[in-house]
Amino acid sequence: MTEAKEVVRSQPQFQQHPPSDRIVLVSRKRWKWRQQVDWMDEIASESVLGQAYAWLCERRQDYSPNDDVWDVRWRWEEIRPQLQAQLRAGGYRLSSVRRFHLSDDDIEVWSALDALVLKATALVLAAHCLPNLSHHCHHLQGRGGAKAAVRFVNEHHTGNTFVFRTDVKSYYASIDHDILLGLLEHVVADKRVLDLIRQYVRRTIYDGGLYEDVERGISLGCPLSPLMGAFYLKLLDERMEKTGLAYARFMDDWVILAPTRWKLRAAIRLVNQTLAELHVEQHPDKTFIGRISRGFDFLGYAFTPAGLEVAPQTVERCVKRVSRLYEQGVDPIHIGTYVRRWHRWAKSGLPDSGEGLAWQVLRLTHRAVVALLLRFVTWLALSLSFACQTIGDAADACHSRYRKNGKAEIPHDRTSPISDTVTNQWGGVGSRTRWGQGMRNGSGTHSIQVARTALDAPPQSSAVTCSNESSPAAPAGGREGTVPNERGVFAFA
Numbered sequence: 001m002t003e004a005k006e007v008v009r010s011q012p013q014f015q016q017h018p019p020s021d022r023i024v025l026v027s028r029k030r031w032k033w034r035q036q037v038d039w040m041d042e043i044a045s046e047s048v049l050g051q052a053y054a055w056l057c058e059r060r061q062d063y064s065p066n067d068d069v070w071d072v073r074w075r076w077e078e079i080r081p082q083l084q085a086q087l088r089a090g091g092y093r094l095s096s097v098r099r100f101h102l103s104d105d106d107i108e109v110w111s112a113l114d115a116l117v118l119k120a121t122a123l124v125l126a127a128h129c130l131p132n133l134s135h136h137c138h139h140l141q142g143r144g145g146a147k148a149a150v151r152f153v154n155e156h157h158t159g160n161t162f163v164f165r166t167d168v169k170s171y172y173a174s175i176d177h178d179i180l181l182g183l184l185e186h187v188v189a190d191k192r193v194l195d196l197i198r199q200y201v202r203r204t205i206y207d208g209g210l211y212e213d214v215e216r217g218i219s220l221g222c223p224l225s226p227l228m229g230a231f232y233l234k235l236l237d238e239r240m241e242k243t244g245l246a247y248a249r250f251m252d253d254w255v256i257l258a259p260t261r262w263k264l265r266a267a268i269r270l271v272n273q274t275l276a277e278l279h280v281e282q283h284p285d286k287t288f289i290g291r292i293s294r295g296f297d298f299l300g301y302a303f304t305p306a307g308l309e310v311a312p313q314t315v316e317r318c319v320k321r322v323s324r325l326y327e328q329g330v331d332p333i334h335i336g337t338y339v340r341r342w343h344r345w346a347k348s349g350l351p352d353s354g355e356g357l358a359w360q361v362l363r364l365t366h367r368a369v370v371a372l373l374l375r376f377v378t379w380l381a382l383s384l385s386f387a388c389q390t391i392g393d394a395a396d397a398c399h400s401r402y403r404k405n406g407k408a409e410i411p412h413d414r415t416s417p418i419s420d421t422v423t424n425q426w427g428g429v430g431s432r433t434r435w436g437q438g439m440r441n442g443s444g445t446h447s448i449q450v451a452r453t454a455l456d457a458p459p460q461s462s463a464v465t466c467s468n469e470s471s472p473a474a475p476a477g478g479r480e481g482t483v484p485n486e487r488g489v490f491a492f493a
Helices: 002-009 039-043 046-059 069-074 076-089 112-132 145-156 177-185 191-201 225-232 234-243 261-277 312-327 332-348 357-405
Strands: 022-025 031-034 097-101 106-109 162-167 204-207 210-213 246-250 253-258 288-291 296-298 301-304 307-310 407-410 418-423 429-434 446-452 463-466 479-482 488-492
Touching (some): 112 191, 112 225, 177 225
Antiparallel strands (some): 418 429, 446 488
């Protein structure tokens, strides 16, 4: 047996590899030598942690003063050696994730130190694993992003006739943990890194005092999530490349172009089989199968027989966003900055430098402005109606309070007599004289005492007596007269 081992070691294919290398069994008939790589040492290195720390400071510079990111920044020189020791020993443990409920969605926020570690892990994994991922996956770093996917589809859709456009329903929330970890075991060489990824996948969420263990799906807003999303559909990318059809994917959105109906059906059958193996399903509202001449949307752009243009839904969302910012009272300068950035983003994906985009935006903006004006006019009319009704109710309440007391006080600040003419609804006319001395010392206050008689029928006449006892200029006995009145005699004293 010893002689047989020596003979095997003396062969040339075994002499070119040092004995310290690790042997990995690929299949029963094939052996492959692979040098052991210590990925965790790379994660804990000064350069990688420095990049992750700079990213953390930039992303969370507007966080609350009570957030733990400020503690990490304040004590970073003290925390860094301890963090490196924990990572190298494989003893670092991720804490629970905080969940916050917004008006339209829920977000998960990792602690500052966990986010830094996950960012460093994403940097190392991307450096080692990007060459193994398909070049048709455009959302990864260095692949061109959404604009590269749009340009690829625009270049190949002229030579094809049929299209299959779809995406995965609730992609991040539908990822199976066991399948994802099984795929990563064939790629990640360091078990400590694999254990860190396992903690990230099977995380615990803290939500309002309750802890929840996640059994399916990955975290949104984590720097490691885009890479995990690319890994999960790696099998789909490999099978689509073997078909030879034009294929482009951006995260969970992809487009397949085919010259014939039969090739398209075969591709759809292969996609359905792959998604069933991965335990995910297509989004029924975002799936389109048909001829390219009918037009289709992809990543915010519309592919029509006339050419590539911005999808109407994309422009409408921009207009709604601007309207919402205006209603919230945002500074016009910030609104203008948002519009310029959106226009630059939309223009960068068009081959003709965005010609016609301005007219499209202007048309939809005009429609939105007209709708806002109609809403403003309606609001103004309702506000005026409400204000008039409120003023009328207040006046009625004041009048009712005066009539209920039967006595009203009329202040004057004049020292000369005032002559008035009194007329009722039956045409009777009379006169009265009032005297005032000023309101600063409380004098000159006249009282009107109503004698409620003959309320049912109009009287023939009513006596009106005017006098002012508080005013020294008032004649003795006052001034008397008769005035017809429907409610009896008014006595002014």
